[in-house]
Amino acid sequence: MSLAQQEHEITTLLQKLPLLKQEIQKIIVGQDEVLEEIIIAMLAGGHCLLEGVPGLAKTLMVRTLSQAMDLSFKRIQFTPDLMPTDIVGTEILEEDHITGKRFFKFNKGPLFANIVLADEINRTPPKTQSALLEAMQEFEVTYGGQTYPLDRPFFILATQNPIEQSGTYPLPEAQLDRFLLYIRIGYPSQAEETAILASTTSSKKTTINPIIGGDAIRQLQVLVREVSISEELINYVSNLIRATRPDTTTVVYVKEWVRWGAGPRAGQALILTAKARALFKGRYAVTVEDIQTMARPVLRHRLLMNFKAEAENITTDDVTKVLLKEVARAI
Incomplete structure (x- = not known):
């Protein structure tokens, strides 16, 4: 393939990304930032944890995403009695009708899909x-x-409810760290809510057309890692991550409120998602804005606040906001 053909193919792929968002928004009203962060996580090859109160269309958003991306989709409703074999799969005893011999065959669970919704x-x-x-x-x-x-691309979107904490099992830090982004979904604006009420209570049905397939997504995931980032910006990310750790930071706010800071995986996640955001915006180089925009969803679940912070209702987002002001910006 010639250089001109490669450039044309890359341009064609990138043009599909805004079309993908537009197609999803035929069903999902508003939530621009949330949709962008989900697509960015997909481009970076990671998984997302979505948090929002009931009724904010988290499940519908994931299902619509799978339709617009022409990918297989499975939903797992997590309950207290769910067993690992219910999601991974199990062996079943089968019989060969010709020989009469019996054998165990692995029956794949719902985890074997391109997009898996781990609900609650x-x-x-x-x-x-x-x-x-x-x-x-x-x-x-x-x-x-x-x-x-597992089938590739493989993308887990897990949801959790911030209320009704009785009967729930908080995710351990090791599993939280496996999620590339922690995305919070808020209430829609008044105009958006009015549009939602009008569109969801009528007889009109909207058809979602597949915009992009699995092969194209894998190509984009490879392309993300080719996006350029300067040495100064890498140092900026390193300084940001190291500033989250109370034992090494010079930021007083962190020493006061944070118990444990982010590990190296947070830096990797921040660079990868910044690259994915740059590509989503049609650029081939990371900017400071990309890093600062992705800092909150990357660090939100990777900082462990102390008891004093919990008592004063100081959140990881508050810490990140201060860090972005205190840590010197890369030029």
């Missing part, structure tokens, strides 16, 4: 939550000593 993930015990760890990190599952690769 914090309502299932840690044993089942941990069954997702290998899948999220290694893109494969192991059962009975046999390893089974």
Whole structure:
């Protein structure tokens, strides 16, 4: 393939990204920032944790995304009695009708899909939550000593409810860290809510057309890593991450409120998502704005606040806001 053909192919791929967002917004009203962050996580090859009160169309958003991306979709409703085999799969006994011999065959669970919605993930015990760890990190599952690769692209979107905490099991830090982004979904504006009420209570049905396929998504994920980032910006990311750690930071605010800071994976996530955002915006180089925009969803679940912060209702977003002001900007 000639250089001109490669450039044309890349341009064609990038043109599909705004079209993808527009197609999803035929169903989902508003939520521009949330949709962008989900698409950015997909481009970076990571997973998302969505948090929002009931009725904000989290499930509908994920389902619409899978339709617009022409990918297989499975939904897992997490409950207290859900077992790891319910999501990974299990072996079933079958019989060969010709020979009469019996054998075990692995019956794949709902985890074997391109997009998996883990609905209300914090309502299932840690044993089942941990069954997702290998899948999220290694893109494969192991059962009975046999390893089974997952379909690619593979994208987990987990949801959790910020209220009704009784009967829930908070996600362990190890699993939280596997999520590339922690996205909070807020209430719509008055104009958006009016539009939602009008569109969802009529007989009109909207058809979602597939905009992009799995092969194109994999190409974009490769392209994301080719996006340029300067040495100064890499140092800026490193300084930001190191400033979250109370034992090494010079930021007084962090020393006062943070118990544990972010690890190196946070820096990797910040650079990758900044690259993905640059590509989503049609650029081939990362800017300071890309890094600062992605800092909140990247660090939101990777800082552990102390008891004093919890008592004073100081959040990780508050810490990130201060860090972005205190840490010297890269030029």
